[in-house]
Amino acid sequence: MSSDGPGLDDGRPKVDLDPDWSLIGRLPEVWPRTDSGLEIRGGGAVSVDxxxxxxxxxxxxxxxxxxxxxxxxxxxxxxxxxxxxxxxxxxxxxxxxxxxxxxxxxxxxxxxxxxxxxxxxxxxxxxxxxxxxxxxxxxxxxxxxxxxxxxxxxxxTYPDAWSKALGAEWDRAVMWPSELVRQATETGVAIGGEFGDPAATVVGAGAGLFTLGTAAGLGIAGSGRLARDAKLTGAPGPVTLTAVPPAPTSGAPASLAGATQRIPGAGESRVRVERYAMPDGTRQFAVYIAGMQTAAIGGDDPWDNKSNIELYTGQRSESYAATERALVDAGARPGDPLYIFGYSQGAMIGAHLALESEYDTRTLVSIGSPVSAEVGAGTLSVTLRHTDDPVAALAGGGHVAAVGAPGSIVVERVADTATGVDDIAVPGHQMAAYAETAALVDASPDPRVDELRGVFDQLASAESVEVTEYSARRTDGVVSPSGGGAG
Structure with a gap:
């Protein structure tokens, strides 16, 4: 999206500030940029083999x-x-x-x-x-x-190694949000520039410093990093789960982009469960979990900000309870292999399923997630995170060390380099932008994507796929699932 600020050129604001006000105004020109294309790392923020x-x-x-x-x-x-x-x-x-x-x-x-x-x-x-x-x-x-x-x-043995290690951790803790800070500063300069040079400096500096302080605080505090033993607390309220006609598909997903297309979005569906009948007679499951559907805090739809707050602060939400029940209703039992695909709030739900449930979680694909889960060595962890996504920034840059099974990856890129008032719509967090990133991962020749490709090869061997999708509503009493659909 383009900026509404003055003097645009390639989406970056060009504000001719008075020399006395030029320091903050020129900060966006020298601040580290991260829009260097797709970056694939092996599992952690500071992760080296x-x-x-x-x-x-x-x-x-x-x-x-x-x-x-x-x-x-x-x-x-x-x-x-x-x-x-x-x-x-x-x-x-x-x-x-x-x-x-x-x-x-x-x-x-x-x-x-x-x-x-x-x-x-x-x-x-x-x-x-x-x-x-x-x-x-x-x-x-x-x-x-x-x-x-x-x-x-x-x-x-290596006297300088410790100071360099601390430097690597500090750089990641403070500098990982550089693209967010750059965009916030540019947007502030462009908006403030409408009212003169002093306003451009004040608004730009305020927006940039607030973003840097908040993001660095999250990185240092580790607010969005879930330890391996993290558990949700509390009891959710009652929720009604209803099976609805599933979106038409054919077989198992063949790619990451194909999997993202199965995550529920518009419509009634909130959770999609696919049951695979494997050639050896066993069964495996995949669950696709929607992101937030309403900005309300409380109401009929449990995929709201109330659930966002609960999940981020470690409380069991109605959306989490609905997802658990959807899996059970679709036939999943403790020990069954499970592949999780979640976006935004759905990624938070998926993270706790991977950490807490009794399923054999083979894969956790987190898209635009506000948290980062320290899954064990038996779970392939795949994280898609835009560096200009403030929701994903709530994860505090992710875990420092690698997490998950061998072949786990973290994928980052800048989804939208332009700045301006259109950023209120948070383009870096939109599912359409993440679908583009997923397609780039599929097309990447990077060998670190091979383990993920192996997941889709495994699912493709299923002899049949049964699909059920569910809607959910907060209620005054518990109602059993009804209806159904297959594909």
């Missing part, structure tokens, strides 16, 4: 050994040529030049080896620090002591 780093360092160690062997032979050759004297002057000069280059390459190999090993230590310290805080919080003295010993050993 330390084993790969060490393996690569090991190859450089071997290269250094090989270079030493070549150096010994070249040294022998230099000695031999020295005694020949003038008769082999050119060969002697060439051998000496080669020897000099060899020493330079050997020193570079040593430098790269240490840098890779130190980088592995930095990211391992980040992960160990996260584990240590969790162990300390849980009162696990023995585990804390073990982690302290591991961290001390790394710090002793």
């Amino acid at each position: 330390t084993e790969t780093l060490r393996h690569t360092a090991g190859r450089f160690v071997q290269a250094k050994i090989d270079l030493d062997s070549i150096g010994e032979r070249l040294g022998s050759l230099n000695n031999m040529l020295w005694w020949i004297g003038d008769r082999a002057w050119e060969a002697k000069t060439s051998a000496q030049t080669l020897w000099t280059h060899l020493l330079e390459v050997r020193r570079e190999a040593e430098r790269i080896t240490f840098a890779l090993q130190e980088a592995a230590a930095v990211y391992e310290l980040v992960e160990l620090d996260v584990e240590r805080r969790a162990a300390t919080f849980a009162g696990d003295v023995a585990k804390t002591a073990v982690l302290d010993a591991q961290m001390d050993s790394l710090r002793e």
Whole structure:
């Protein structure tokens, strides 16, 4: 969407401010931009495969050994040529030049080896620090002591690694919302510029600093990060669940974009459950959970802001209860394999299902989620998060260390780089924008997407698919599901 501010060029406001007011006004031009296309990371905010780093360092160690062997032979050759004297002057000069280059390459190999090993230590310290805080919080003295010993050993071997690890965590905690801050500042400058240079500075600075402070606070506090043992509390009110005719589909979804199209949106449906009959006679389930449908706080529709607040603050909502009952009504039983696809509020519901339910949650796909769940090693975690989505920003940048099964990914991009009053509609959070991101993931050649592709290959092997969709209403009494549909 384009901005309504003055002097537009590629969607960015150009306000000619008086020099006395130019600092804040020019902040958007120098603030770090994150609109560099699709970014796919391996599971966490600060997530690096330390084993790969060490393996690569090991190859450089071997290269250094090989270079030493070549150096010994070249040294022998230099000695031999020295005694020949003038008769082999050119060969002697060439051998000496080669020897000099060899020493330079050997020193570079040593430098790269240490840098890779130190980088592995930095990211391992980040992960160990996260584990240590969790162990300390849980009162696990023995585990804390073990982690302290591991961290001390790394710090002793790599003295600079700890400060770099703290820097990596701090940078992520404070700088991850840079695109939101940039857009908020630009929008403030453009809107304030309608009333003069001082207003542009004040409104721009206020919007940018408020966004930075709020987002950084969420990142440091970890408000939207759900620990592995997170549990919803309280009892939800009564809710009526009614099966409604499902949207027409054919078979299982073949791609991430195809799966996003099955998440309920407009219409009565709030939860869609697909039951797969597998070739080996077993059954598997997929659940697709809608995002917020009304901005009301309380009312007939449980997919509202009341449920948003409850879920974000750790309370059991009627929308969560309705989703649980939908799965049971569709035939899901404890231990059944489950694949979860949720958008916004639906992603919060899906996160707690993955953490709390007795299903065998194989996959959790979170789209525009206000929370980030620390699912276990048996659950493939796939997170789609726009860096200009203030709803997704409530997750505080996500978990620092990688979560989920091998192959888990976090996907980020800027959905809408333009700024202006149209941002009130939060274009970065719209499902249509996330559907575009899903299509980009499907088209990506990045091998880290292969595990997700394997999920859809698995579902495609189903011999039949039974579909039921449900609407939900808050009521004064509990009413059993009625009606139904299949596809």
